[in-house]
Amino acid sequence: MDNEEVKLLLVKYITGEATPQELELVKQWISAHPENEQYFAQLYETWHNMLYLQPKVVNKDNAYDKFNSTLEPETPHRYARLITWGKVAACVALLAVVSVTFYQRYSKNIQSVKQIAVNRGTIKKVVLSDGTIVWLNADSKLNYTADFGKTTRTVYLEGEAFFEIAPGKKEVPFIVNTKNYTVRDIGTKFNLKAYATDQFLETTVVKGEVSVEGNVENNHEMNRIYVKPRQVLRIYYRPKKESYTYSAPDIKNMNEIQVSEVDSAKLAKYDGWKENMLMFEDATLKEIASVLERRYNVSIIITNNELGNIRYSGSFKNVPDIEKVLAIIKGNTAIDYIKNGNVINITKTNDN
Structure with missing residues (x-):
């Protein structure tokens, strides 16, 4: 496949428009090289990050422009073995087709974002359509799209949740997006704490493994960190200067990354709330x-x-x-x- 065919197939795959034959072609292309998988993940996560914006405050034109920027061939050196850009005219034409396809799909799907909200003073247990079990702690929200479990297993969390991930296909990874970080499940059970009012993100792995990386668009770029069983990862946010509304910030902990081991008997400190x-x-x-x-x-x-x-x-x-x-x-x-x-x-x- 040439570059134009690849990009159009990726768009159709991510937006759920691909035929069974096209799905198989995309899977083969993704598994052919690590850089293919990396490029696909970038488009996949940008698309889903847009969908999980609050429908009431989302600006569709801004979202369209934002996704346009991710498709521009501005860093060809990064994917040198992935894409050899052709004529400028061909790239511009491809960009237009891809952008319109995503924008049309985005306009339709942003209205189909589903939300599970838990009030203060309560805890809720839910089973997602793929069989994943999620416990939501008080004052938490979990967003996902109507096609969850089919072409995507991506959710957006604000608050705290314990995930017991159902087995899934490798090409449809389970991803938890938060305001500043993305968590990919590589195992089965983990707790994730990401309250908007907290100055840190914390994830605790009970079984399996997860990876955590920063969201570049929110100025929290960070190399991927792998968290193994009975490990706790805590990342302190670096507040923007204009957001210093509290006195005497703890400079020691700004943007600090901590990984610690936890004895099995003390895991309840992190996930005991669900019991x-x-x-x-x-x-x-x-x-x-x-x-x-x-x-x-x-x-x-x-x-x-x-x-x-x-x-x-x-x-x-x-x-x-x-x-x-x-x-x-x-x-x-x-x-x-x-x-x-x-x-x-x-x-x-x-x-x-």
Whole structure:
């Protein structure tokens, strides 16, 4: 196949327009060389990243322009063995056809994005059409398109989820997109935490393996990192200068990447939430408050930074009332609290 045939087939494959014969040709082409697979992955992920944008705020013209830019032959050296660009006129004509095809498909599919949303104070277990089991933690959202399980197994997560991936074909990988990073499943069970209000992404592999890489379009470019069983990867975001709305940012942790080993007995610290367990190990009161707010649908106010930095270790199983949790923490740390409706004020013991 020449370059024009390849690109048109890739478009039809990604958008679900390919015939069975064309599907087989694409699969053969992808498996023929690692650079073919890399190029396909770039187009595949750009397409699906566009689809998972919020329909209410998406700008279709911007999305069209954005995808156009990914198809421009601006870096031929990167795929030198993949593509030898022909005449300029031919490339321009091909670009126009490819862009229009994607844009038409995009306009149709953006309206078919499905969302599973979980409110604060609740946990939800769902089974996707490919058999994958997903537990969604409180205040989380999972987006996917109507053709999930057919031509794609890509989802978009905001919040926290535990994935138990169903076996699938190699040419339809299971991919979890977050705002800043892309996680590819190479195994079966992993936890992924990517709340918009957190300053980090965290993934914990229970079984199998995952790879994590940054999204270039969000200025989080990062080489692919592989996370193996009983490993935890935490990536601290580097906030943009104009987004510094909080005081005294922790410069030490900006853009820091941490990989640590976890004993099997302590995995519940990362995935125990789906079994109604909360486990904290040397966590600050501020970190604990963030978890409790989501779990119990409350707002917690800590009176000062010194108090927020108090550290605590402990675990709770099937505790339906936040006041019972706070009472246990109070028994081990120098805090007091007042609950007024859904608002909890935490102060130092004996503060007036």
